[in-house]
Amino acid sequence: MFSASYWDPFSGLGSLGFRSDPLFGELRRQARSTRSGRNTTHVDYREGEREYVFSFDTPGLVESDIELDVHGQVLSIRAERKHVAPEGFTAHRVERPSYRIAQSFTLPTRVDVERVTAQLENGVLTVTLPKAAEAHPRRIEVRASTTNPTDASSKSSANEVQS
Amino acid sequence: MNEEIPTTEPSVDVLESNEALLLLVDLPGVGKDQLDVQVEGAALAIRASRTGLRYERSFRLPDTIDQAKIRVALEHGVARIELPKQERIPVH
Numbered sequence: 001m002f003s004a005s006y007w008d009p010f011s012g013l014g015s016l017g018f019r020s021d022p023l024f025g026e027l028r029r030q031a032r033s034t035r036s037g038r039n040t041t042h043v044d045y046r047e048g049e050r051e052y053v054f055s056f057d058t059p060g061l062v063e064s065d066i067e068l069d070v071h072g073q074v075l076s077i078r079a080e081r082k083h084v085a086p087e088g089f090t091a092h093r094v095e096r097p098s099y100r101i102a103q104s105f106t107l108p109t110r111v112d113v114e115r116v117t118a119q120l121e122n123g124v125l126t127v128t129l130p131k132a133a134e135a136h137p138r139r140i141e142v143r144a145s146t147t148n149p150t151d152a153s154s155k156s157s158a159n160e161v162q163s
Numbered sequence: 164m165n166e167e168i169p170t171t172e173p174s175v176d177v178l179e180s181n182e183a184l185l186l187l188v189d190l191p192g193v194g195k196d197q198l199d200v201q202v203e204g205a206a207l208a209i210r211a212s213r214t215g216l217r218y219e220r221s222f223r224l225p226d227t228i229d230q231a232k233i234r235v236a237l238e239h240g241v242a243r244i245e246l247p248k249q250e251r252i253p254v255h
Contacts, residue, residue, distance in 0.1 A: 058239075062239060085176075089180045090180075093177035095175050122191065
């Protein structure tokens, strides 16, 4: 039997369903928590030819909330967001988590510590660590063995005499 | 192409004062140009995008909200959406 009070027009949609939540109450909250993708801090890492780049999601953090250290080949980050309700407001729904980042990453090679940069933009911290020169990829020139090396050397000595 | 970008629901805090409701929305990686907040009928729709990810969330608005006065600010990857309540006309 069809019961209007329990009919949910959106129940058939997957996570892409764009439906409206009530502003108040915890309705559907449990179902949602298994769906939402990024409730924890997310980090991306990529390696370029000449640098390592880390991107940390740090929504709500300012520069002074973040501590970064590089010791040898280890990058360490410490940061924390505490949940603080703005003054004069009471909370009806609290989903944004307090979070703490305390992680260390061991890099595959040494880095140029003096040139490490960290930039905070739109709640994302991007740390760029240039590889130490010794770790740069180096193209090795392939030489064919010269059949007549005496030609080249006699030419250069002729130039020296002229100058 | 757009269909392949995954969509997630951002985390939201809902707060209330005497004068307004306040939504705080975690949107790391989203700049002002990538944030879109719209009143659609009785709903407030929040849509945003960053590289490789879209955020979508919608809330039913109570009818006590003055829809013309909704304000949106974006700071450090957190959207702050202020929804002022309608001013009550005192009855004498």
